[in-house]
Amino acid sequence: MAQDASSIEDEAFDFIIIGGGTAGLVLANRLTIDPKVSVLVIEAGADRLKDPKVTTPGLVSLMYDDPKYDWSFHTLPQENLYGKRVSHSRGKVVGGSSAINVLALIYPAQSSIDAWAKLGNKGWDWETLAPYYRKFHTFNAPSDETTEALATSYIDEAIQGKSGPIQSCFPEFHGPLGKAWPETFKNLNFALTSDPLSGQSTGGFTFLSSVDPRTRERSHAGSAYYAPIVDRPNLHLLTDTLVEKIVFAKSETATVTATGVQFTHKGSCQVRKARNEVLLCAGVFNSPQILELSGVGSSKLLQSHGINVVVESLNVGENLQDHPMTGMSFEVVDGLATRDMVRDPKIIKGAMEAYQSSRKGPMSSTAHSVASLPVVEFLSEKGRSELDQLLDTCARASATPESPPFQSSQHAIIRSILKSPNEGSIIIGLSNGQMHFNKALQKDIWGITDPGNFMSFLVALAHPFSRGTVHISSPSPSDPPAIDPRYLSHPMDVEILARHLRFIPTIAETQPLASLVKEGGRRLPENMDISSIDAAKEHCKRNLITNNHPCGTCAMLPYEKGGVVDERLRVFGVQGLRVVDASVFPMIPRGNIQSSVYAVAERAADLIKEDWQ
Numbered sequence: 001m002a003q004d005a006s007s008i009e010d011e012a013f014d015f016i017i018i019g020g021g022t023a024g025l026v027l028a029n030r031l032t033i034d035p036k037v038s039v040l041v042i043e044a045g046a047d048r049l050k051d052p053k054v055t056t057p058g059l060v061s062l063m064y065d066d067p068k069y070d071w072s073f074h075t076l077p078q079e080n081l082y083g084k085r086v087s088h089s090r091g092k093v094v095g096g097s098s099a100i101n102v103l104a105l106i107y108p109a110q111s112s113i114d115a116w117a118k119l120g121n122k123g124w125d126w127e128t129l130a131p132y133y134r135k136f137h138t139f140n141a142p143s144d145e146t147t148e149a150l151a152t153s154y155i156d157e158a159i160q161g162k163s164g165p166i167q168s169c170f171p172e173f174h175g176p177l178g179k180a181w182p183e184t185f186k187n188l189n190f191a192l193t194s195d196p197l198s199g200q201s202t203g204g205f206t207f208l209s210s211v212d213p214r215t216r217e218r219s220h221a222g223s224a225y226y227a228p229i230v231d232r233p234n235l236h237l238l239t240d241t242l243v244e245k246i247v248f249a250k251s252e253t254a255t256v257t258a259t260g261v262q263f264t265h266k267g268s269c270q271v272r273k274a275r276n277e278v279l280l281c282a283g284v285f286n287s288p289q290i291l292e293l294s295g296v297g298s299s300k301l302l303q304s305h306g307i308n309v310v311v312e313s314l315n316v317g318e319n320l321q322d323h324p325m326t327g328m329s330f331e332v333v334d335g336l337a338t339r340d341m342v343r344d345p346k347i348i349k350g351a352m353e354a355y356q357s358s359r360k361g362p363m364s365s366t367a368h369s370v371a372s373l374p375v376v377e378f379l380s381e382k383g384r385s386e387l388d389q390l391l392d393t394c395a396r397a398s399a400t401p402e403s404p405p406f407q408s409s410q411h412a413i414i415r416s417i418l419k420s421p422n423e424g425s426i427i428i429g430l431s432n433g434q435m436h437f438n439k440a441l442q443k444d445i446w447g448i449t450d451p452g453n454f455m456s457f458l459v460a461l462a463h464p465f466s467r468g469t470v471h472i473s474s475p476s477p478s479d480p481p482a483i484d485p486r487y488l489s490h491p492m493d494v495e496i497l498a499r500h501l502r503f504i505p506t507i508a509e510t511q512p513l514a515s516l517v518k519e520g521g522r523r524l525p526e527n528m529d530i531s532s533i534d535a536a537k538e539h540c541k542r543n544l545i546t547n548n549h550p551c552g553t554c555a556m557l558p559y560e561k562g563g564v565v566d567e568r569l570r571v572f573g574v575q576g577l578r579v580v581d582a583s584v585f586p587m588i589p590r591g592n593i594q595s596s597v598y599a600v601a602e603r604a605a606d607l608i609k610e611d612w613q
C-alpha cells in the first residue's frame with residue numbers, strides 16, 4: 001500500500017521498481033503474487049486513482065500540461081519543423097501514461113513484432129508475444145445495437161483476452177461519424193481484413209477502448225493492476241517521490257551490481273536496498289535519464305556533466321522513435337453534434353450529469369475510428385517503381401559514415417513493409433472536433449478556439465525512418481532531459497506522410513462520410529494547400545505533432561547493434577538491473593503502443609520469475 005518512507009525505514013526489498021506507471025505496475029502485480037517476494041514501487045507522481053479527470057474518458061484532455069498529472073516535456077527545437085518544439089505529455093501519476101492516455105486499445109501488426117526477433121532478439125517474435133497480448137486484457141462484447149452501428153462483428157472472440165486485468169470494450173455512445181467510418185472505408189476498397197489482434201489486418205474500423213464497461217471508467221495500470229492488490233503486505237508504493245539514481249556496488253573482479261535506489265521523499269534524500277534486482281520502468285524519457293544520472297551511459301557525455309562513469313554504455317538514450325502526426329479539420333453539416341459543442345457550459349453540465357447518473361453520454365467515450373493503410377499512390381505498377389526510386393534516393397541521402405549501428409537493418413525492415421500491399425504504413429484516425437496541428441502545447445492542439453463544429457483527420461506515420469535521442473541536460477534529476485526526436489530528418493518520412501495527407505480529401509468525399517461534411521464549409525488550418533506533393537510536405541513540416549508513442553531509448557538489441565538491454569531485458573554490463581517499459585522496444589510497432597507495453601511487461605514478469613525461481 002501507499003505509505004510514508006519513514007514507515008519502511010530499515011527495510012530492503014527483493015525488487016525495487018522505479019516508476020509506478022504502465023509497465024511498472026504490471027511487474028508489481030505479477031511479482032507480488034508470491035507472498036514471499038517483497039516489492040517497493042517508487043513513483044514520482046501522486047495517487048489520483050479516484051480523480052474524475054483520470055477516471056472519466058471524456059475529461060482526458062483536461063490533464064494535459066497540468067503538472068498534477070503530466071511531466072509536460074518539450075522537444076528541442078526541431079530543425080525540420082522550422083524550429084518548433086513539440087510538446088510531449090507523459091503521465092506523472094500512479095498508472096503513468098496509461099492513466100492519461102486517450103484509451104485507444106489497438107494491436108500491432110505481426111510484422112512489427114517479428115521485426116524485433118529479426119534484429120537479433122531471440123524469442124521476441126509474434127508467436128511468443130501473442131499470448132501476452134491476450135494475457136493483459138479481458139474483452140467485453142458490445143450490445144447488439146453497437147455491433148450493428150459500429151460494424152464491430154469483425155471481433156474474433158477466440159483470440160481475445162478472457163481474464164486479464166485491463167478491460168476492453170467498445171463505446172456505447174456514438175453518433176453518425178463513427179457509424180459512417182467503417183462503411184466509408186469499405187467503399188474505398190479498404191474494408192477491415194480481419195480482427196487486428198490477429199496481427200494481420202489493414203483497413204478502416206472501430207477500435208476498442210481501455211474502459212471498464214461496468215463503470216464506463218478508464219481501465220489502466222493503476223486501476224486494473226494496482227488497485228485490486230493494494231492490501232498485499234509484500235507490496236509497498238511510495239508516491240510523490242523522485243528517484244535520483246540507482247546505487248551500484250563494484251566487486252573485486254570489477255562486476256558492477258545494482259544494489260539499491262536513491263530518491264527524494266518529502267525533501268529528504270534516502271536510499272533503499274534491493275536484494276535481487278532494480279527494475280527501471282520510468283518510461284521512454286526518464287529511464288535513459290536515470291541510467292545516465294547513475295553513471296551508465298557514454299563516458300564522454302557523463303564526464304561533460306561531472307558524473308562518475310560506472311559502466312560505459314554507448315547506446316543509452318539513442319534510437320528514439322515516435323509516430324509523427326499531422327492532419328486537417330473539416331466543418332461538419334449543421335446540427336451534427338461534435339466535441340466542439342462543449343464550448344457551451346450548459347452542454348458540459350448536461351454531459352457530466354448524464355455520465356454521473358447513468359454512465360452514458362459523450363463523457364463515457366473518446367474517439368473510436370481508425371484505419372491502417374498502405375500508400376494508395378504506390379499500389380499501381382507506376383507507383384511501385386516510384387516507391388523504389390524514392391527509397392533508393394532517400395537511402396543514399398541518409399547513409400553517412402556516422403549512421404548508427406541499428407540503421408541499416410531497421411531500414412531494410414521498413415522498406416519491406418512499405419513495399420507490401422498488405423501492410424499499413426499509416427494510421428489515420430478520426431476525431432469528432434476541431435484540432436490545431438500548428439500549435440505546440442497539447443491543450444492548444446485540442447483547444448476549441450474556432451467557431452463551428454468540425455471533424456478532424458489525423459495521419460500518423462506508422463513506420464518512421466527518422467531516429468532521435470534523449471540525454472540528460474544537466475546532472476540534476478529535477479531538470480528535464482534534452483529530447484530530440486529529429487522528426488522528418490529522414491527524407492522518406494515526409495514523402496510518405498505527405499502522400500497520405502493528400503488522400504484525406506478523398507476519404508472526406510466518399511460516402512457516407514461525405515454527407516456529413518458541410519458543403520463549402522471551413523477547413524483547418526485555414527488557407528491549407530496540399531495541391532502538390534511539395535505543398536503537402538510543407539503542410540507536414542508546419543503542422544507536425546506527436547501521436548504520443550515515443551519509444552526505443554534503452555533498446556533491446558545486441559550491444560554492437562545499438563542495444564542497452566539483452567533479450568531478458570538486463571542492462572549490458574550490470575548485474576541486478578533490468579529496464580521494462582516502452583524504452584526497450586527496438587523498433588516502434590504500427591498503431592498505438594500501450595498494448596505492446598502491457599504485453600512486454602507481462603512477458604518481462606515471466607522472465608524475472610524464471611530467473612529467480
Ligand SMILES: Cc1cc2nc3c(=O)[nH]c(=O)nc-3n(C[C@H](O)[C@H](O)[C@H](O)COP(=O)(O)OP(=O)(O)OC[C@H]3O[C@@H](n4cnc5c(N)ncnc54)[C@H](O)[C@@H]3O)c2cc1C
Binds near residue numbers: 105283
Ligand atoms: C497523452 C498520451 C496519449 C496516449 N494515447 C494512447 C492511446 O490512446 N493508446 C495507446 O495505445 N497508447 C497511448 N499512449 C501511449 C502509452 O500510453 C504509453 O506509451 C505507455 O503508457 C508508456 O508506458 P511506460 O510504462 O513505458 O511509461 P509510463 O506509463 O509513462 O510510466 C513511467 C512512470 O515512471 C514514473 N517516473 C518517471 N521518472 C521517475 C522518477 N525519476 N522517479 C519516480 N518515478 C518516475 C512516471 O511518473 C510514470 O508513472 C499515449 C500516451 C500519452 C502520453
